[in-house]
Amino acid sequence: MIDFSAAAFRERVQKAFSQDSEHAQAPHDKTPIKDLAWHEGEVLHLKDAAVLIPIVDRGNEASIILTQRTDHLASHAGQIAFPGGKVDDHDASAEGAALREADEEIGLKPEFVDVFGYMRPYVSSTGFRIFPVLCTVREGFELVANPGEVADIFEVPLRFLMDPDNHQRKSAEWRGKMRHYFAMPYGDYYIWGVTAGILRNLYETVYSP
Template identity: 60%
Template sequence: MSRTQPRGETPFTAADLRRRLAERHGDPAPDQEFGDHLLNPDIVQLMERENAREAAVLVAVVDRDEGASVILTRRSDRLRKHSGQIAFPGGSVDPSDASAEAAALREAHEEIALEPRHVEVLGRLPRYLTTTGFRITPVVAIVRPGFELTPNPDEVADIFETPLSFLMDAANHVRAAKTLGGVERHFYEMPYGERYIWGVTAGILRTFYERYYA
């Protein structure tokens, strides 16, 4: 909990998150990066940063009266890569996108029909490098209730919300490992009921925790 937290106020509200970001005095430095390589230092392909493809995701924190929650999706089983996995709305930054924020908002609208008028962008997390060759900019935003979400069936199988209080509790951050392609890979996982949050999504949530809630 932040040392400046008002007495008796929960830290897991949109108002408190807005304060925490303000206390950080803006976005992280451009060269500040997190990624899979921090848990897997032997992964050399991540060192080729100049070849990484730029992407952006929307860390959409919903301003609920009962406590803030984060919008997550389950990717369609029909997708060629990362099918069925839990993810943030997001994707590649296109040449027509003015910024990472514009890309994250566009992708969220395309994937889950989240209209930008409900979204207040607050800032960015440190970029996240993945083993699949992406450099992801997580865009943190507060979403006002009153929106309606519809999954794009070509990309999204399901949409759900997870309490921010659960995601920002370090007791729910589990270091795990599995063999992928004959190589043991280490990662975070945050199982939430029947939802298995792991890999890049869990890594970005861990970055969120370390920057604002640790």
């Protein structure tokens, strides 16, 4: 039986990273993972973004905080997302950008967050180079959705998201081309696209045999 506590997750991540020399590199130097929907030559310039992968310490069963974006946003409207957003010029690092955005979007204060690593950058077909920042979150925090950006905040058990039986591979036509993507339906929430792709990469890095 796999231990899905926050402490066990962190230990597994650090073990996986210790076996891959590239994970010791700075975030911008890591080899990026390309989205399943990616087509070469389609995106000429990438914009940097950063997201938190917030693993909440819930005792024996950790969970991950996710949000549902509002329907009027310019990109990924209505979709399930990690807390995070674009890296601004005044951000000192991707980690700083992710922490700032998480505070602005859902009121997750940095004092409850313990950052301990970066996944490889994730390149999306929509033109973003996303830096996933791994962290644990201790209990006691209070979240408040920014109504201009976030329609809902919820948690999904880490055990569910790291189970490959819950990872569906889908395809659809978009911008005149057939695209592939992962989906992880959870109750009333349809986790798919970039968020599901990052979660799949997390599974392959930490839990895949």
